[in-house]
Amino acid sequence: MYKIPVNHLTQLFSLISGDRALYAPIEKNGQVRFGRWSESEKVSLDKLNTIRSAKDFFFPQSENLVAFKTEGKKITIIENRDDSEAFILFGVRACDAASFDILDRVFLSEPVDTYYKARRDNGIVITLACSEPEETCFCNVFGIDAANPAGDIATWIVDDMLYWKAVTAKGDAFTETVKGLIEKAGSFENLFEAAGSPEEEKLKKYKENVKKIMDSLPLHDLSLEGFNGEALNDKFNSPKWKDLSEACLGCGTCTFVCPTCQCYDIRDYDTGHGIQRFRCWDSCMYSDFTKMAHGNPRTSQLERFRQRFMHKLIYFPANNDGVYSCVGCGRCIAGCPVSMNIVKVVKAMGVDKNV
Amino acid sequence: MYNREQGINEALIPKLGVVTDIRVDTPDVKTFRVNALDGGVCFKHIPGQCAMLSIPGVGEAMFSITSSPTNTEYMEFSIKKCGCLTEWLHHMDVGQQITIRGPYGNGFPVDTEFKGRDLLFIAGGIGLAPLRSVINYVRHYRGNYGHIDIVYGSRSKEDLVDYEEIMNEWSKEQDTNVYLTIDREQPGWDGHVGFVPNYVKELNFDTNKTVIICGPPIMIKFTLAGLQELGFEKTQVYTTMELKMKCGIGKCGRCNIGSKYVCKDGPVFRCDQLDELPNEY
Numbered sequence: 001m002y003k004i005p006v007n008h009l010t011q012l013f014s015l016i017s018g019d020r021a022l023y024a025p026i027e028k029n030g031q032v033r034f035g036r037w038s039e040s041e042k043v044s045l046d047k048l049n050t051i052r053s054a055k056d057f058f059f060p061q062s063e064n065l066v067a068f069k070t071e072g073k074k075i076t077i078i079e080n081r082d083d084s085e086a087f088i089l090f091g092v093r094a095c096d097a098a099s100f101d102i103l104d105r106v107f108l109s110e111p112v113d114t115y116y117k118a119r120r121d122n123g124i125v126i127t128l129a130c131s132e133p134e135e136t137c138f139c140n141v142f143g144i145d146a147a148n149p150a151g152d153i154a155t156w157i158v159d160d161m162l163y164w165k166a167v168t169a170k171g172d173a174f175t176e177t178v179k180g181l182i183e184k185a186g187s188f189e190n191l192f193e194a195a196g197s198p199e200e201e202k203l204k205k206y207k208e209n210v211k212k213i214m215d216s217l218p219l220h221d222l223s224l225e226g227f228n229g230e231a232l233n234d235k236f237n238s239p240k241w242k243d244l245s246e247a248c249l250g251c252g253t254c255t256f257v258c259p260t261c262q263c264y265d266i267r268d269y270d271t272g273h274g275i276q277r278f279r280c281w282d283s284c285m286y287s288d289f290t291k292m293a294h295g296n297p298r299t300s301q302l303e304r305f306r307q308r309f310m311h312k313l314i315y316f317p318a319n320n321d322g323v324y325s326c327v328g329c330g331r332c333i334a335g336c337p338v339s340m341n342i343v344k345v346v347k348a349m350g351v352d353k354n355v
Numbered sequence: 356m357y358n359r360e361q362g363i364n365e366a367l368i369p370k371l372g373v374v375t376d377i378r379v380d381t382p383d384v385k386t387f388r389v390n391a392l393d394g395g396v397c398f399k400h401i402p403g404q405c406a407m408l409s410i411p412g413v414g415e416a417m418f419s420i421t422s423s424p425t426n427t428e429y430m431e432f433s434i435k436k437c438g439c440l441t442e443w444l445h446h447m448d449v450g451q452q453i454t455i456r457g458p459y460g461n462g463f464p465v466d467t468e469f470k471g472r473d474l475l476f477i478a479g480g481i482g483l484a485p486l487r488s489v490i491n492y493v494r495h496y497r498g499n500y501g502h503i504d505i506v507y508g509s510r511s512k513e514d515l516v517d518y519e520e521i522m523n524e525w526s527k528e529q530d531t532n533v534y535l536t537i538d539r540e541q542p543g544w545d546g547h548v549g550f551v552p553n554y555v556k557e558l559n560f561d562t563n564k565t566v567i568i569c570g571p572p573i574m575i576k577f578t579l580a581g582l583q584e585l586g587f588e589k590t591q592v593y594t595t596m597e598l599k600m601k602c603g604i605g606k607c608g609r610c611n612i613g614s615k616y617v618c619k620d621g622p623v624f625r626c627d628q629l630d631e632l633p634n635e636y
Contacts, residue, residue: 066368068411068454075371075411075452111366111604232613236633263608266367266601268412275411279367282607290609292599293438297612297636307611310633315614 001203002164002175003195006045006157011188013037013090015181021087023057025050034089043091045157048130048137049331053259054096057089058119059103062280065115065266069274078274083118088174090126094149095139095329097127099259101150102327105320106262115279124174127151131210136330138219138343144327147210158206163195219328219343226350229318236310240348245305247338252283254341255308257331263289284308309345366604369409369454372397375429377449380516381509384481385445386421386433389455396430397455402465402488403595403623406457407603408432410447414440417600417618420458421484423491433484433516459603460622463489463567463593472565473501477578479551479570480509483516485595485622486569494528503528504560508536508551512544534558552577560585566592572636579626589626596622596629596636612636 004012016022017037025044026035032047034054067078100120107116127149130137139146148154152171156163166172182192214220227235255261265282268275282289284307290298298304316325326342333341376388389408391397400406400420409415416438422431436445444453463469474493478486493500505525509515515535526533536547536554547554551574566582568575575594582592598610598617605619613632615621 070411073448073451075454077368077371077454079368106606111364113367113606114365115367229614233631233633236613236635262606264601264606266415266607268414270412277411282601282609284608290599292597293441294597297598303635307635310613311608311611315611318614 001195001199002192003199004162004164004192005190006160006162008188008191009043009045009162010039011191012178013043014039015185015188016088016178019177019181021085022090023087024090034091037090045091045128048093048132048134049329049334052257053099053329053331054089054092054125055099055103055259055262057087057123058100058116059107059262059264059281060119062278063115065277065279067271067274067276068268080276081115081118083115084122086122088124088126090128092125092127092149092151093130093329094127094144094146095137095327096259097125097150098139098142098144098327099329100125102260102316102320102323102325103262105323124153124170125151126153126155126171129154129156129206129210131157131206133210133214133217134330135218136333137214137217138222138328138330140214140220141222141224141328142324142326145211146214147207156203156206158202161199163199163203164192219330222343222346223350224313224324224346227313227317227324227346228322229314232310232314232318235314235349236306238349241302241306244340244345244348245302247340248285248301248305249338250285250287250301250304251337252285253335253337254332255283255285256281257335259327259329259331260312260325284311309342312342313346366456367602369407369415369456370397372408372430372453372455374447374449374451374453377447380433380518381514383436384433384514384516385436386431386517387444389430389432389453392452396427398458400424400430400458401462402492403462403485404458404460405485405603405618405622406430406432406455406459407600408440408444409454410440410443411454413443415454415601416440417459417597417603419485419488419595419622421487423488423495425492425495433481433487435481457603459618461620463595463623465489465492469493469565470499471501473563474503475560475564475566476503476505476507477551477555477566477568477570478505478507479574480514481516482568482570482574483507484569486567487517487520489567490525494525494531497529501530502564503531504534504558504564505531506534506536506551506555506558508538508549508554510538511541512537550574550577552581556581556584562586562588562591564591568592568594589630592626593623594626594629596624598636 022037024037025032027042027044032044067080069076107113130146133146152168166175263282312325372389375390378386405417418432421433540548596617600610600618601607603618605616610617
């Protein structure tokens with residue numbers, strides 16, 4: 001483990017960003033989003049949820065797949081992917097870091113999505129533990145520890161000091177790179193010091209405190225009992241979907257802010273000198289999501305609403321060793337314009353609720 | 356680090372194909388012969404599998420491969436004109452290049468469950484397209500299968516897809532009965548008139564058969580009910596599904612019925628398997 005005084009982070013970021021692109025939670029106009037770091041940007045170390053999740057870096061809102069040139073009856077395929085940037089992603093919280101494992105299950109299962117894989121391979125994730133989980137947080141429900149985030153490197157801020165621990169081999173290698181950069185720069189004293197047992201003790205206390213906060217939050221004891229593949233048809237046919245979905249506007253905000261929503265569309269557009277095929281986020285909440293020439297299997301918002309929650313709580317776990325497609329970040333709770341969310345669905349449809 | 360030099364085998368990047376023949380089947384169905392640019396088929400498939408065809412700038416969609424894999428000279432797609440892309444496809448001429456990727460889906464169990472069985476094919480309208488691949492595969496390996504019955508119906512005589520092939524080849528195949536029907540009487544038609552589900556019941560097939568059925572959802576529903584009246588079990592009946600698809604590899608998230616993705620886990624399902632899924636198709 002290493003320690004870095006928080007007031008020296010700018011120097012550290014400066015060194016790192018000289019080596020490769022650095023992205024971090026940037027505060028601008030009162031909102032915090034992941035953005036490219038530069039010395040003029042203000043990094044937010046306090047805000048837990050960025051507006052959009054960190055999935056953007058591996059599964060961007062839109063990305064080029066392939067391009068075509070057409071000439072008469074002839075077509076030429078032109079590869080023009082843009083997934084080769086090496087980057088560092090700093091400040092990812094435990095929930096978003098856990099969402100990468102869920103996205104991996106989709107995109108890295110055979111046949112591997114090579115766009116996603118390239119970005120995963122090219123990115124190094126530095127997580128930041130949550131000192132004070134908020135009321136909308138329920139990551140613990142999915143076995144995620146806000147004080148012990150995954151990622152390649154995990155960091156904690158305790159008393160103006162950032163603690164840094166490599167988690168993966170990739171994280172180890174990057175830690176060595178950082179040490180090399182500091183050595184080369186020469187003039188930064190105390191920037192990256194080894195931390196020992198007194199610091200470990202501090203960290204232990206910090207984690208105990210986070211757990212205490214987590215356990216006092218309103219959603220910490222949400223029960224997912226009864227949500228599994230076996231309950232598929234019971235839950236699907238529940239009359240409760242009608243009331244639950246009634247207020248849904250179908251705006252898709254929940255799917256866009258969700259770190260695990262991964263449905264996508266593939267479309268073409270004419271660039272003026274060729275055809276660009278791209279992939280972009282799509283939403284099962286939209287009426288044309290399943291619409292085809294011969295009809296639409298989901299004609300009402302009830303069916304679309306049901307699909308989203310059935311997918312996260314029943315279908316996904318049925319196909320993925322019981323793993324839910326939710327990490328409890330709470331973005332959908334904060335973002336839904338009609339205050340409907342996965343927690344309300346779970347509470348309304350759980351066991352003992354006369355599904 | 357991702358190694359670009361090793362070459363990328365990306366499922367979403369298509370290959371090129373070229374349309375080498377276009378047959379007008381019905382007023383709204385054409386059958387397109389597609390070859391790889393250097394001849395032959397674009398890839399191997401099993402009967403019932405599908406391919407993503409596209410015209411860049413127009414769209415990409417999933418179509419069943421109607422030719423049998425035993426045909427190694429070319430692939431065929433029978434396509435009904437019913438949307439933007441299919442409209443465009445219907446307007447193209449021989450020599451047009453298209454993009455193609457696949458094969459996708461599970462296909463019919465032609466070399467396992469179907470082997471040695473009497474087979475009853477039931478199709479309505481363009482629903483014959485995926486079954487034609489199976490029928491011609493079975494004809495190629497005729498000795499591996501029992502008796503064959505084919506019931507096929509359309510709105511009118513003009514709407515019967517593959518009519519020439521049915522009359523000139525399938526009807527003459529050994530140990531094979533072909534039953535055609537059209538919805539309403541018309542001049543020049545002396546065959547059966549009536550809907551497919553009723554015709555199947557009238558024909559009163561013995562139940563010692565495996566059934567393969569494809570057509571409009573309403574036809575499948577009533578035919579299945581009729582088959583059950585005749586004593587067939589759902590475990591004997593196979594069908595192939597159609598839902599909106601974008602990726603073809605179970606990732607884009609839109610062709611699911613419950614926890615199954617039609618593009619990957621289907622499109623072929625046994626009817627008792629379908630019963631276990633939510634009724635959302």
